[in-house]
Amino acid sequence: MRPFSYVMVKDLDSALRAGAPEGAKFLGGGTNLLDLMKGGVETPAQLIDVSRLPLADILALPDGGLRIGAAARNSDAAAHPLLRERYALLASALESGASQQLRNMATVGGNLLQRTRCHYFYDTAFPECNKRTPGSGCAAREGHNRMHAILGASERCIAVHPSDMAVALAALDAVVQVRASQGERGIPMSEFHRLPGETPQRDTNLEHGELIVAVDLPAARFEKSHYLKIRDRASYAFALVSVAALLRMDGDRIAEARLALGGVAHKPWRAHEAERMLRGLRLDAAQLRPAAEAALEGARSYPGNAFKVELAKRAVVRAILSAGETA
DSSP states (O other): OOOOEEEEOSSHHHHHHHTOSTTEEEESSOTTHHHHHHTTSOOOSEEEEOTTSSOOOEEEOTTSOEEEETTOBHHHHHHOHHHHHHOHHHHHHHHHSSOHHHHHHOBHHHHHTOOOBOHHHHOTTOOOBTTTSTTSOBGGGTSOOTTSOSSSOOSSOOOBOOOSHHHHHHHTTOEEEEEETTEEEEEEHHHHBOOOTTOTTOOBSOOTTOEEEEEEEOOOOOSEEEEEEEOSSSSSOOOSEEEEEEEEEETTEEEEEEEEEESSSSSOEEOHHHHHHHTTOBSOHHHHHHHHHHHTTTOOOOTTTTHHHHHHHHHHHHHHHHHHTOO
């Protein structure tokens, strides 16, 4: 690990000033950043510890929505009565992530900023990684790519975003509130993370010096939901495929749906066409299958992850049916 300086801040203005210089990084729970530093992937010159900032509250908003402070621990958010009552999908996704020990440390803001998972990115012994060293190549394309993307990837990078929480937030149309010394802005979840394109080194649309302060959820209007995570083992494993499904029913037919997939792309993948196709359908596997096909339209697989295409289609159908069974 390279030498770095460390400063703990107790107010937001001090944090924003300290985070302005190049080479500065904000530190919350540190469950991802510190691992990357130990491996020599991240090499900040200065860490600004924002864990003591008053950003951990979870509060009801006047419009019926919910504001989750960026410093809220994942385990605290998952257990919050308002979140569990109004956004069971998010609570389930949070509880599916990592391990209890990590959820006790990880913050909501830090969860959003996890780097995409790829063996070649995390191991500096492999020189070919466009995410780590732009222009060096992508070893995963010809290497071990079982966990990698089947949607939205580019020739530059085929890694996937690892967060369960972010998939649920994408389905819920959450807005990420950020602040910098120049002011504040809200970034819709659909625009927060980036596809790799020609710049895989950038995972998000955050600008340097911007700090996540909260995540806002709109008023809940879907009475049924389910988060399905398919993984190699029952705990502490990243998703091969995950699906966040929200349903509003009109009798025995779907009036409105929201679908987001994880484990398949560089960012949580919203299936807008599939959502449109679900309107008016009954909860029948045969009727739902065309929407699942649409959700995977344009999928491109590699030798190690070709199974993901059919797995994701089946997961979409299963998640919708499971959502329909919820009270």
